[in-house]
Each structure stands twice: as structure tokens, then as C-alpha cells.
Amino acid sequence: MPWVxxxxxxxxxxxxxxxxxxxxxxxxxxxxxxxxxxxxxxxVASLVAATAPAVLGVDCTGNAVPNNGREYALAQQPDIxxxxxxxxxxxxxxxxxxxxxxxxxxxxxxxxxxxxxxxxTGWVQPGWRKDEGDAEPSWVCEYHSTSDxxxxxxxPISNFEHIYKISYDSFDQLWDCFxxxxxxxxxxxxxxxxxxxxxxxxxxxVRYGQIGRxxxxxxxxxxxxxxxxxxxxxxxxxxxxHTECQxxxxxxxxxxxxxxxxxxxxxxxxxxxxxxxx
Amino acid sequence: xVENAIRRVALVAVVTxxxxxxxxxxxxxxxxxxxxxxxxxxxxxxxxxxxxVAPPAEGMISRDEAISAAAKQYSTLLRDGNxxxxxxxxxxxxxxxxxxxxxxxxxxxxVSGVAYPISVPxxxxxxxxxxxxxxxxxxxxxxxxxxxxxxD
Numbered sequence: 320m321p322w323v324x325x326x327x328x329x330x331x332x333x334x335x336x337x338x339x340x341x342x343x344x345x346x347x348x349x350x351x352x353x354x355x356x357x358x359x360x361x362x363v364a365s366l367v368a369a370t371a372p373a374v375l376g377v378d379c380t381g382n383a384v385p386n387n388g389r390e391y392a393l394a395q396q397p398d399i400x401x402x403x404x405x406x407x408x409x410x411x412x413x414x415x416x417x418x419x420x421x422x423x424x425x426x427x428x429x430x431x432x433x434x435x436x437x438x439x440t441g442w443v444q445p446g447w448r449k450d451e452g453d454a455e456p457s458w459v460c461e462y463h464s465t466s467d468x469x470x471x472x473x474x475p476i477s478n479f480e481h482i483y484k485i486s487y488d489s490f491d492q493l494w495d496c497f498x499x500x501x502x503x504x505x506x507x508x509x510x511x512x513x514x515x516x517x518x519x520x521x522x523x524x525v526r527y528g529q530i531g532r533x534x535x536x537x538x539x540x541x542x543x544x545x546x547x548x549x550x551x552x553x554x555x556x557x558x559x560x561h562t563e564c565q566x567x568x569x570x571x572x573x574x575x576x577x578x579x580x581x582x583x584x585x586x587x588x589x590x591x592x593x594x595x596x597x
Numbered sequence: 598x599v600e601n602a603i604r605r606v607a608l609v610a611v612v613t614x615x616x617x618x619x620x621x622x623x624x625x626x627x628x629x630x631x632x633x634x635x636x637x638x639x640x641x642x643x644x645x646x647x648x649x650v651a652p653p654a655e656g657m658i659s660r661d662e663a664i665s666a667a668a669k670q671y672s673t674l675l676r677d678g679n680x681x682x683x684x685x686x687x688x689x690x691x692x693x694x695x696x697x698x699x700x701x702x703x704x705x706x707x708v709s710g711v712a713y714p715i716s717v718p719x720x721x722x723x724x725x726x727x728x729x730x731x732x733x734x735x736x737x738x739x740x741x742x743x744x745x746x747x748x749d
Binding site: 522 | 670671672673674676691692693694711714717718720722724725726727728742748749
């Protein structure tokens with residue numbers, strides 16, 4: 320289980336976020352409609368207050384990971400040898416405390432990932448995700464093209480363990496995303512059709528947003544398999560990494576040490592991992 | 598006396614006119630999400646989605662109800678972004694199975710001006726770690742959240 324040390328860096332703020340109704344709407348708002356907008360704003364603010372997460376730890380509230388970075392607890396098989404055309408994993412459910420991010424949109428997720436090793440970017444990853452202000456996690460299918468374009472799909476899920484899967488269909492040339500073996504969305508034109516980088520991770524963009532379950536709980540991601548040659552093969556994780564973060568845009572550069580996250584193998588199964596926060 | 602009666606009728610007419618105008622404004626907001634109900638702006642839906650303005654029909658939820666439904670899941674997004682609501686009939690070619698959107702009446706809430714972060718696999722590089730647009734699909738009849746999309 321590797322541990323890597325690194326230096327503290329300064330945070331880089333997210334882009335400025337706009338607020339209020341769009342400018343093109345304002346001239347059309349009459350007094351009555353303005354009152355209605357105010358009522359709506361109060362209603363939304365009430366909902367925000369109602370769903371605000373409890374503070375997990377002393378550093379939980381309003382602390383971004385430096386340099387737009389992320390915290391991780393994960394396992395990887397960075398080179399499976401020959402490219403696969405699909406990835407799947409069974410991921411337990413929880414409703415994490417994502418804390419708050421100074422720019423909004425703190426998040427926590429659990430996903431499995433397939434990516435082409437030879438390119439600098441590009442991946443597909445299904446799983447679940449919860450954002451700051453969300454009532455509960457949703458399923459997510461994230462497509463990141465080799466030209467750095469992002470396409471994210473989300474939908475409601477029940478509070479149970481689910482099988483998340485993405486596979487490439489050479490017939491229609493689309494990456495099909497499944498929840499419990501039901502195709503929910505499909506997307507093409509992302510610059511690659513296979514990959515040999517297999518990953519499964521919990522991730523947060525807030526220190527110390529909850530990843531997985533809270534100790535002594537463990538969130539289990541199991542049966543992580545990749546699709547190659549027409550059959551699903553178990554991933555053999557060789558790297559279990561935790562208590563780290565990375566600069567976005569500068570991979571493999573560690574930006575902080577913390578001891579709030581854990582990852583281990585569940586028994587002797589190569590394709591399983593358990594992730595948690597303490 | 599006749600003069601007073603005429604004044605009263607005129608006053609009622611003015612008040613009625615104002616009420617009708619206010620109601621018209623409200624309906625315009627409901628139908629087109631604060632835009633011209635005859636046409637949708639280009640960014641009302643994702644680029645690959647085919648959509649047209651839907652006329653309000655019996656049993657459909659209002660714009661406010663659609664926003665309230667979306668806020669149950671996306672309160673921060675709706676708080677921080679610019680929100681426009683459109684009542685449409687849409688077909689989203691990327692949807693499948695239980696969430697397939699084909700000629701379906703939806704409220705689409707377009708949230709813009711945000712920096713919605715993506716997930717980045719550990720060890721991978723990107724120069725684009727957020728997206729600026731979100732579209733939230735709410736069923737126009739049941740008010741159920743169906744699907745959301747985030748893209749630049």
C-alpha cells in the first residue's frame with residue numbers, strides 16, 4: 320500500500336459564479352413577478368438550509384482541496400495489457416456528507432473507470448455522485464473525451480447497491496452506460512473506443528468531504544470487471560492509494576498528506592476495494 | 598350619479614385589464630421559461646436534443662413547481678446558477694430504457710454560468726475540470742426528476 324509525501328500548495332479559486340435571474344429577464348419582470356421571484360428565492364434558500372450537511376470534522380466546512388485538486392481513496396490496475404471495451408463494478412450506496420466548497424459544488428462520488436493509457440486524457444466512468452445541496456446521490460455516467468470535453472449524465476437511484484457499467488458498442492459506435500444492466504444513456508465521439516487503464520475510486524473536492532463510509536464503516540466496491548474478448552474479467556488491483564490528493568492538470572503530483580481516508584482490499588478478492596473516511 | 602357609475606365601470610375595466618396583463622405575463626413565464634413562447638433559444642436544451650415549445654395542458658405542473666421539484670436534488674446548482682425554465686416536447690437521442698426521452702413533455706431547466714466540477718480519475722490529466730451548463734429534465738405532468746446533463 321504505497322504512501323507518498325508532498326508539499327502544501329496554495330489554493331486556486333474556482334471561476335466566479337453568477338447569481339440571480341439572467342440579465343435578459345430583468346426588464347420583463349413586473350412588480351408581481353419580482354415578488355414571485357423573491358418568494359422562489361426564499362423557497363430555494365429554505366431548501367438549501369434544510370439539506371445543508373452536518374460538519375464532519377473541524378476542517379470540513381469551506382475548505383477546497385488545494386489547486387482545484389481532489390482527495391482520493393482508490394485502487395488501480397493501470398495497465399491490463401490489451402485494451403478492454405467495458406468496465407463495470409458493484410457499488411454500495413451511502414449518503415455522504417460532502418461538506419461545502421468555497422465556490423459551491425462540493426461533491427463525493429464512487430465510480431469505476433476505464434481510460435486509454437496512451438493518451439493524456441479521456442475516460443468513461445459510471446457510478447454514483449452526490450453534490451453539495453443534493454438531497455441524495457444520483458447515478459452518474461461521466462464521459463471525458465480525448466479533446467477534454469466533458470459530458471455528464473445523472474439520474475435518480477434507489478438507496479441500494481447497484482451495478483454500474485459502461486461498454487463500447489462497435490455496431491452503433493456508442494459507449495452505453497448501464498445501471499443494474501439497464502441501458503440508461505449512450506454517447507459517442509469521445510475520441511477512443513477502448514482502454515487499458517482500470518480504476519475504481521472514491522473522490523472528494525473538499526477537505527475533508529466524506530469518501531465512502533465513515534469509520535468504522537466501509538463502502539464496498541466489488542466485482543470490478545473489464546470487458547475484453549467478449550467476456551468480463553476481474554480487475555487485479557495492484558495499487559491501493561489513499562490519503563492523497565492530486566493537482567488537476569498535473570497528475571501524479573501529490574499536494575497534501577492527510578490521514579482522513581482509508582482503502583483496503585475486502586479479503587483476498589483482487590477486484591474489490593473498501594473505502595472510508597475518519 | 599351616471600358620472601359616478603361611468604367612473605366605476607372605467608375603474609373596474611382598468612383593474613381588470615391590469616389583472617389580465619399580469620396573468621398574461623405569468624403564463625408567458627410558465628410557457629416559455631421567461632422567453633418568447635414562439636421559439637426556444639439555442640441553448641435551451643443540449644445541442645443534440647430536438648425540442649419545441651409545448652403548450653400548457655391540463656394536468657401539467659407549473660414553472661414554479663418544476664423549479665421546486667428540481668431544487669429537491671439541485672438546491673446549490675439552482676442557487677448559484679442562472680436558471681431559465683422551458684416547457685417543451687423533447688427527444689433526447691442519448692437517453693435509453695426507463696429514462697428514454699422521445700416526444701415527451703418536459704420542463705427543462707437550463708442552468709448556466711456555473712463551474713460544475715467533473716470527477717478526475719487519479720493519475721489522469723485534464724485541462725478542463727468543470728462544465729458551465731446543466732440541463733435538468735422534469736416530467737411536465739408528474740413533476741418527477743428524470744435526468745440531468747452537464748456540458749460546456
